[in-house]
Amino acid sequence: MEDSHTGHNRQYGRLAEKAQFMRSFLPTAYAMVAVVLMSLFADRQHTTIEMQIERERVRDRVSTLRAQLEGSLNAPIQAARGLVATLSSEPDMSQDRFEWLASRVVDPTRGIRNVAAARDLVVTLVHPMAENASALGLDYNLNDAQRTAALQVRDTGEFLMAGPVDLVQGGQAFIGRFPVFSTQDGTHAFWGILSVVIDLPTLYSNAGLTTPGLGLDLALVGTDGRGAAGGRFLGPRDILEDNPISVDILFTNGSWVLHARPADGWGSTTLVWPFRLLLLIAALTVVATAAVANLMAVQRKTTIVTLQRRETQLEDARREVESLALHDHLTGLPNRRYLDRKLTHLVGGSFSGLIQVDLDGFKEVNDVHGHAIGDLLLTQVANRFRSVLGRDDFIARVGGDEFVVVCPGPAGAGPASHLTDRDRLEATAKRLIDCMQPPFTAAQRKRRIGLSAGIHLHDAADATSPNEWMAQADRAMYRAKQSGRNRYEFATPLPDSDHPDHSADDLLEALAHGQIVPFYQPQFAADGTTVVGVEALARWIHLDGSITRPCAFMSIARDVKVEGDIDQTILEQATRDLAQWDSQGLTLPQISVNTSFRRLNDPQLLRMVDKIGVDPKRVSLEILESVFLDDENDQMMQNLQALRDRGFRIEIDDFGTGFSSITSLLKLRPHRFKIDCSLVQAAATTPENRRLLATIVEMGHALRVDVCAEGIETPEQFQTARAVGCSTMQGFLLARPMTASDIAHFLRTKPQESPAQRTG
Numbered sequence: 001m002e003d004s005h006t007g008h009n010r011q012y013g014r015l016a017e018k019a020q021f022m023r024s025f026l027p028t029a030y031a032m033v034a035v036v037l038m039s040l041f042a043d044r045q046h047t048t049i050e051m052q053i054e055r056e057r058v059r060d061r062v063s064t065l066r067a068q069l070e071g072s073l074n075a076p077i078q079a080a081r082g083l084v085a086t087l088s089s090e091p092d093m094s095q096d097r098f099e100w101l102a103s104r105v106v107d108p109t110r111g112i113r114n115v116a117a118a119r120d121l122v123v124t125l126v127h128p129m130a131e132n133a134s135a136l137g138l139d140y141n142l143n144d145a146q147r148t149a150a151l152q153v154r155d156t157g158e159f160l161m162a163g164p165v166d167l168v169q170g171g172q173a174f175i176g177r178f179p180v181f182s183t184q185d186g187t188h189a190f191w192g193i194l195s196v197v198i199d200l201p202t203l204y205s206n207a208g209l210t211t212p213g214l215g216l217d218l219a220l221v222g223t224d225g226r227g228a229a230g231g232r233f234l235g236p237r238d239i240l241e242d243n244p245i246s247v248d249i250l251f252t253n254g255s256w257v258l259h260a261r262p263a264d265g266w267g268s269t270t271l272v273w274p275f276r277l278l279l280l281i282a283a284l285t286v287v288a289t290a291a292v293a294n295l296m297a298v299q300r301k302t303t304i305v306t307l308q309r310r311e312t313q314l315e316d317a318r319r320e321v322e323s324l325a326l327h328d329h330l331t332g333l334p335n336r337r338y339l340d341r342k343l344t345h346l347v348g349g350s351f352s353g354l355i356q357v358d359l360d361g362f363k364e365v366n367d368v369h370g371h372a373i374g375d376l377l378l379t380q381v382a383n384r385f386r387s388v389l390g391r392d393d394f395i396a397r398v399g400g401d402e403f404v405v406v407c408p409g410p411a412g413a414g415p416a417s418h419l420t421d422r423d424r425l426e427a428t429a430k431r432l433i434d435c436m437q438p439p440f441t442a443a444q445r446k447r448r449i450g451l452s453a454g455i456h457l458h459d460a461a462d463a464t465s466p467n468e469w470m471a472q473a474d475r476a477m478y479r480a481k482q483s484g485r486n487r488y489e490f491a492t493p494l495p496d497s498d499h500p501d502h503s504a505d506d507l508l509e510a511l512a513h514g515q516i517v518p519f520y521q522p523q524f525a526a527d528g529t530t531v532v533g534v535e536a537l538a539r540w541i542h543l544d545g546s547i548t549r550p551c552a553f554m555s556i557a558r559d560v561k562v563e564g565d566i567d568q569t570i571l572e573q574a575t576r577d578l579a580q581w582d583s584q585g586l587t588l589p590q591i592s593v594n595t596s597f598r599r600l601n602d603p604q605l606l607r608m609v610d611k612i613g614v615d616p617k618r619v620s621l622e623i624l625e626s627v628f629l630d631d632e633n634d635q636m637m638q639n640l641q642a643l644r645d646r647g648f649r650i651e652i653d654d655f656g657t658g659f660s661s662i663t664s665l666l667k668l669r670p671h672r673f674k675i676d677c678s679l680v681q682a683a684a685t686t687p688e689n690r691r692l693l694a695t696i697v698e699m700g701h702a703l704r705v706d707v708c709a710e711g712i713e714t715p716e717q718f719q720t721a722r723a724v725g726c727s728t729m730q731g732f733l734l735a736r737p738m739t740a741s742d743i744a745h746f747l748r749t750k751p752q753e754s755p756a757q758r759t760g
Contacts, residue, residue, distance in 0.1 A: 031290035050270040069207035091182040102127035111202040119192040225254020331382035339396040343466035352421040356473035359401040429488040453488035519737040563596040616647030677711020694724040
C-alpha cells in the first residue's frame with residue numbers, strides 16, 4: 001500500500017511540475033497569440049495602405065489625364081472665342097475674312113475639324129470651305145437635328161457643348177456652339193451662332209486617353225456636358241461599379257466625369273509578399289525572445305511598472321508646468337509666449353494671416369466696476385470667441401483686452417476650401433464682431449462691449465518677421481478704432497525700401513522741394529532697336545540719394561489727395577525734358593505719362609494741361625484698365641474726349657488684368673493697349689498662353705489699336721511678343737528706367753542689334 005501511495009504521490013508531483021513548467025511558458029503563448037493577431041492586423045493594414053497607395057497612383061495619373069483633357073478641350077474653345085469676339089465687332093464679315101481668321105484657329109492637331117458661323121441661325125460662313133461648302137445656307141430653324149440646340153444657345157446666350165455625335169462624313173465629334181452678339185448704333189443684339197466641331201479621336205489622343213500601355217481602364221460620363229447626370233460615352237460600363245477613381249472634367253457651361261481603375265483590376269499593382277515574409281521573421285524573433293525573457297519576466301515587469309509610474313508622474317508635472325507657462329490663467333487661452341512660438345513655426349510657411357482684436361468699451365467697464373467684473377467679462381468673451389472660430393484657428397490672449405487669431409490656409413475639401421485667404425480672414429473677423437453683439441451678463445447686469453480688428457493678410461513670398469506681422473495687424477486695428485470701432489481693417493504694409501516709414505508730411509515736403517521726378521523707360525519698335533518713345537515713371541529722390549518707387553508712396557498720396565499734383569509735376573518735367581532733348585538734336589517721337597483716377601476726374605484738368613503748353617501729338621496719357629472699368633463716370637469721359645480732341649493719345653495700361661468688353665473698348669477708343677507683363681511673360685512658357693497673347697493682339701489689330709508688350713525680361717519673351725504681332729516693346733531686357741541725362745546718353749549710344757541678334 002505504501003508503494004502504491006508513494007507512486008501516486010510521485011505521479012502527482014510529476015504532473016504538478018509539468019503544469020508548473022507549462023505555466024512558465026504562458027507568457028510565450030500569450031506573446032505568440034499577440035504576435036499572430038498583430039501580424040494579421042499589420043498585414044491587413046499594410047494591404048489597406050498598399051491599396052490606398054495604388055489608388056493614389058491611379059489618382060495622380062488621372063489628375064494628369066484630367067489636366068491634359070481639360071487643356072485639349074478648352075484650348076480650341078478658347079481659341080474659338082477670338083472668332084466670336086471678331087464676329088461681334090465685324091458682323092458683316094466676308095467669307096474670305098472669315099477663312100483667314102479661322103485658319104489661325106482651326107488646327108487639326110488640336111482637334112478642330114471645322115467651324116461655321118450662322119447669322120440669324122442660317123449658315124453663312126464656313127471653314128474649311130472645300131469640305132464644308134454644302135453647309136452654306138443651312139437654316140437651323142428648319143433642321144430637326146440642329147434646331148433645339150441652336151435655339152437653346154440663342155435663348156440662353158451661353159456656350160453649349162453637344163456630343164459625342166456621329167458625323168455624316170464619318171467619325172465622332174463634339175460640337176461647341178457659341179452665341180454671337182453684335183453692337184451697332186449702341187444696340188446690343190443677337191447676331192447668330194458660331195459652331196466648332198471638335199474631332200473626338202484627336203481630342204482623346206491629345207489628352208493621352210488612348211496612349212498605348214497606359215495601364216488604366218477609363219470611362220467618360222457626361223453626354224452633352226451634363227456631368228454625372230449624362231450618359232457614358234467612353235469605356236466599359238463595369239468600371240462605374242468597381243469603385244473607380246473619379247474626377248470632374250470642367251469646361252465652359254458643362255462638365256464630364258472621368259472614371260479610372262488599373263487595367264488588370266484593383267490590387268494588381270500591389271506587392272505584399274515581402275512584407276509578409278518580414279512579418280514572419282519578426283514574429284519568430286519576438287516569440288523566441290519572449291521564451292528567453294520568461295525567466296526575467298516578473299522582475300522586469302515590476303521594474304517597468306515602477307519606471308512607468310515615475311515617468312507618468314514626471315510627464316504630468318512637465319505638462320502642467322508647460323501649460324501654466326503657455327496659457328492665460330484667466331481664460332485658459334494660449335498666451336503671448338505660446339503665440340510667439342506659433343508664429344515662429346509659421347515663418348517661411350503658408351497660412352492665411354492673423355487678426356489682432358482689441359475690445360471696445362472694456363476699459364470703461366473695468367475701471368468703473370472693478371477687475372472682478374472685467375475678469376468675468378473676459379472669460380465670457382473668450383468662450384464666445386471659441387464658439388465661432390474654426391477647429392484649426394488659433395487664438396491667444398496677448399494683453400489685458402487684446403487677442404490674436406491665427407487663421408490657417410484651407411484644409412482639404414471643406415466648405416470654406418474655395419475661399420481666398422482674404423475672404424477667409426474677412427469672414428472670421430465678421431464672426432468675431434457678430435458674436436459680440438448680444439449683451440454680456442455680469443453681476444446680474446447686462447453690459448455691452450464690442451471689438452475692433454486689424455488683419456494682416458499673409459503672403460508666402462513676404463520675408464517680414466512675425467513682429468512685423470503683428471505690427472501691421474496692430475496698425476490696422478487702430479485704423480479700425482479711428483474709423484468708428486466695431487469694425488475691421490486690412491493692413492496695408494509698405495514694401496521694402498530705404499525709407500519704410502514715409503509719412504504724409506515727408507511726401508508733401510518732397511513734392512514741394514522737387515524731390516518727385518520722372519525716370520524714363522524707353523519703348524522700342526518690333527525690331528528691338530528703334531526707340532519710338534519713353535514712359536515717364538515717378539520716383540522719389542531722397543536727400544541721401546536713395547530712390548523710392550511709386551508703390552511705396554502712392555497709397556500715401558491717395559490718402560492726402562495729391563496724386564493729381566504728382567501727375568502734373570511729372571507731366572511738366574517730362575515736357576521740359578522733351579524740349580531739352582529736342583535742343584540736343586535727339587528727336588523722340590512721343591512720351592507716355594501715367595494719369596490717375598483723381599486727375600481724370602479733376603474739372604480743372606484741361607486748364608492745367610493747356611497751361612503747360614505741351615505738343616499734344618507727342619504725348620500719350622496712360623490710364624489703368626481697372627480704373628476705366630471700375631470708376632468710369634461722366635466727368636472722366638468728358639475729360640478724355642476733350643484730351644483726344646486736343647490731339648493727345650490715350651493708352652490703356654496693364655491691359656488684360658480687367659474684364660474689358662468690346663463695347664467699353666469701342667467707347668473709349670484707345671490708341672494703344674499695353675498688355676500686362678504677367679500675360680507677356682507667361683506667353684513664352686506654354687502654347688496655350690501664347691495663343692491667349694496672340695488672341696489679344698489679334699483683337700487689338702481688329703480694332704485698329706497699336707499693341708505694346710510690357711515687362712519683357714528675356715529673349716524668349718521678346719521673340720514671342722514679336723511673333724504674335726506686338727508692334728511696341730518695353731521691359732528690362734531692352735532698357736531700364738533712367739534719368740533724363742541718361743536717356744540722352746542712351747539715345748546717342750543705343751545698341752544697334754535686337755535682343756534676338758544679341759543672344760545669338
